[in-house]
Amino acid sequence: MAYHDRMEAAARTEHRARLLEANINPATGLATDYLNHFNEAIMLLEMVADCPDVIEELLAWRPMSYREHFAQAHLKSRELALAAYNAADPRLRESLDSLSSAMTAVLLATRGALRAGLPAQATGALALRALTCLKPLIARAGAVVNGETAASVPQTVVDDLINAPA
Numbered sequence: 691m692a693y694h695d696r697m698e699a700a701a702r703t704e705h706r707a708r709l710l711e712a713n714i715n716p717a718t719g720l721a722t723d724y725l726n727h728f729n730e731a732i733m734l735l736e737m738v739a740d741c742p743d744v745i746e747e748l749l750a751w752r753p754m755s756y757r758e759h760f761a762q763a764h765l766k767s768r769e770l771a772l773a774a775y776n777a778a779d780p781r782l783r784e785s786l787d788s789l790s791s792a793m794t795a796v797l798l799a800t801r802g803a804l805r806a807g808l809p810a811q812a813t814g815a816l817a818l819r820a821l822t823c824l825k826p827l828i829a830r831a832g833a834v835v836n837g838e839t840a841a842s843v844p845q846t847v848v849d850d851l852i853n854a855p856a
Contacts, residue, residue, distance in 0.1 A: 712767030723760075727759050749805065
């Protein structure tokens with residue numbers, strides 16, 4: 691192996707190690723840390739029925755794109771996460787962005803309904819309905835980040851989840 695080839699191989703190995711250390715999938719260039727933004731809201735929804743006080747926290751949740759999330763994150767690897775995202779396959783970015791848009795739509799609609807001051811039983815039912823929509827979407831988003839081949843969700847499936855009657 692020529693010197694130049696060895697240097698390139700070493701650089702690729704070092705870059706891969708940096709990505710792994712930062713919880714960025716080296717195959718996709720995407721980080722699961724972004725999904726924590728949605729997982730926090732999902733966790734709050736799971737608690738709504740038993741602890742209505744978390745509604746205030748849920749109402750404080752704000753949507754963020756992948757770039758916004760990492761731009762605001764206090765992570766030492768945020769620049770690496772943004773660079774890897776920018777270099778990721780555009781189809782993967784588009785798929786993740788589509789899923790995050792769908793999750794955001796569900797969460798914003800849920801937040802809007804929660805502002806109406808529903809009775810506890812209706813609030814619990816609303817939270818359950820939102821969770822029913824969100825959990826498959828977050829699972830798909832995780833599949834995209836992790837490079838699973840069946841990760842793309844047809845837009846009609848996303849639309850059906852969002853527009854399904856309560």
